[in-house]
Amino acid sequence: MMKFGKNRKSWAIILAILCSFSVLTACSGGTSGGPAGTASTNETNGKSEDGKVVLNYWTWWGSETRRPIVEKLVDDFNKSQDKIIVKHSYYPFSDIFTKELAAVSAGNPPDIMMNDINTVQQRASKKQAINLSKYVEQSKVKDRFFPELWNTVLYQGEPYALPFNTDTRMMFYNKDDFKAAGLDPEKFPTTWEELDKVAAKLDKKDGDKYTHIGYSPQFNSDWNLLQLNFDQGRNFFDENGKPVVNAPAKAEAMQYILDNAKRLGQSNIDAFKADFGSKQANPFIAGKVSIWTDVTNFYTQIRDYGQNLNFGVAPLPENKPDSGHYSVGGGFVIEIPYGSKHPDEAFEFLKYMTDVQAQTYWAQKNFDNVANKEASNNPELQKNPVYKASVDNLAVTKMTPNPLFAPDYINLINPQRDAIMLGEKSVQDGLNQAQADVEKLISNNK
Structure with missing residues (x-):
């Protein structure tokens, strides 16, 4: 054990380390990490110092396998255009859903949330997620998804999320x-x-x-x-x-x-x-x-x-x-929590994450079934007989959303x-x- 006593040199070293750690912690945003978490600093009112809209994106994928994949997709989106910066924040699975509900109630929700596919109706009925009808009609994204998955995001016939991934x-x-x-x-x-x-x-x-x-x-x-x-x-x-x-x-x-x-x-x-x-x-x-x-x-x-x-x-x-x-x-959806201050920009990220390129990358790296039909039928993915069998099996796979x-x-x-x-x-x-x-x-x- 190091003894501090009168050793001023040791104290100086320790103080320097602590100061460095404090600076790194402040820059990281606490729960964010990697290039996606440090994409922008000093933002005010949801804008970066260079005028880009900053969006907060919450997931619970913090493992050594999945977190780098999440943040690679975030980083790719940030580089694909010059108007929006998405920042990824990780929270443990046991905490993230209650934390999100509290943030929605307080009027300060994340802009984008990965959420459970079987409980979309509950969140929609309680005004915890934004109705995406106008965005879906404008972007024509409905046809990119498997019908069984699309039905899970509907409440009273209107979409409140976009399907992201599933399983069988x-x-x-x-x-x-x-x-x-x-x-x-x-x-x-x-x-x-x-x-x-x-x-x-x-x-x-x-x-x-x-x-x-x-x-x-x-x-x-x-x-x-x-x-x-x-x-x-x-x-x-x-x-x-x-x-x-x-x-x-x-x-x-x-x-x-x-x-x-x-x-x-x-x-x-x-x-x-x-x-x-x-x-x-x-x-x-x-x-x-x-x-x-x-x-x-x-x-x-x-x-x-x-x-x-x-x-x-x-x-x-x-x-x-x-x-x-x-x-x-089962699976997950990507949605915009009610109260998001930048829903237009958030939907751009939802479109990106459910389009062919991002969905193919997710499937390749995680071996998950994805919601995008074209990505699921990617020829390289289909070369794996297990993946091909899983996509074929989606035809007889039923989703079981919780009744309202x-x-x-x-x-x-x-x-x-x-x-x-x-x-x-x-x-x-x-x-x-x-x-x-x-x-x-x-x-x-x-």
Whole structure:
């Protein structure tokens, strides 16, 4: 430990370091970083010292992988024109949304915000995001997006954000395991019934203990995914907004999970789940599970940690032949928070971030599915068979925006799901209770 005492030279060095640090901190804007965060200083009333409009852009992408990509796109935009400067600020995922709402309420929001795709209606209805209708009509940007994604940004038929990226769940499977079990590695099961038979051939046991599991829907997927797949792409609400939590197909999906747990033994499944940890220890990558459900950018973990893993990717099975290989997607939108002082300039950045060049770059670097159709079908991206499969799978991928009248409905469904899984309730009793709880929530909100 350094002792300060009478050593004036040491004090001088320390004071110099502290002063340098204070200057750097002041210039960085606190949460901003890199070239995007230091693009302009001394701005007044949203203008830089050379008269450019300064826009504040908030995201939670602060990892070593994603933050440089975010800031490269910001820097590219800043260099693409001479009227606007965008400054990127990073805030932790756990804080950014409440921080943004507080800023909107205080009348001092960021100019641009990356936000959740499933909650656009909530923000639009509460005047937390700007109506983009006039900008969309002028710029004709609607046709650049996948229709399923475009529908998520509409409130009362008008857009309040632009889709940015999305994902889709597919089945990853170990081809070498298929070969060893005498199965065709190029032929993945097309129905859940077929999958059951295949999975049983892939299981390995040492006495009563499983050393290898072919497949369990409790591994990185659950009833919330399967219920939509079993029900021909319908989520927990019908086309009229009526809850259908206890529909027969939902009960079938839950029973499928219970039957799988009965065959394998819940204790065996739990023992495998207890070992889930780092990416290197993922049970599929580690060779302990043959079939794994995940978003398709799971491929990047296989690429980085799955030493020579011989794998394939396929759509989710369907409940019955020709009922549909439906999957679920999520994602994010880019929007202008209500109260932004420069919405015209902010929309220029929204256009840039959702155009072909920026979207292609994002997809190449992150292996995300992007909202721009042309970028998604970029020939270089399509050379990767997993990426091509993911884009193809978007045709059967359903988005599940939170209903305006029941934004927290899933918090009423999940406890009943858990009670069923624990054997505390029958499938039908649990789903009937969840149905009643969601109906009550809707009634209270209306």
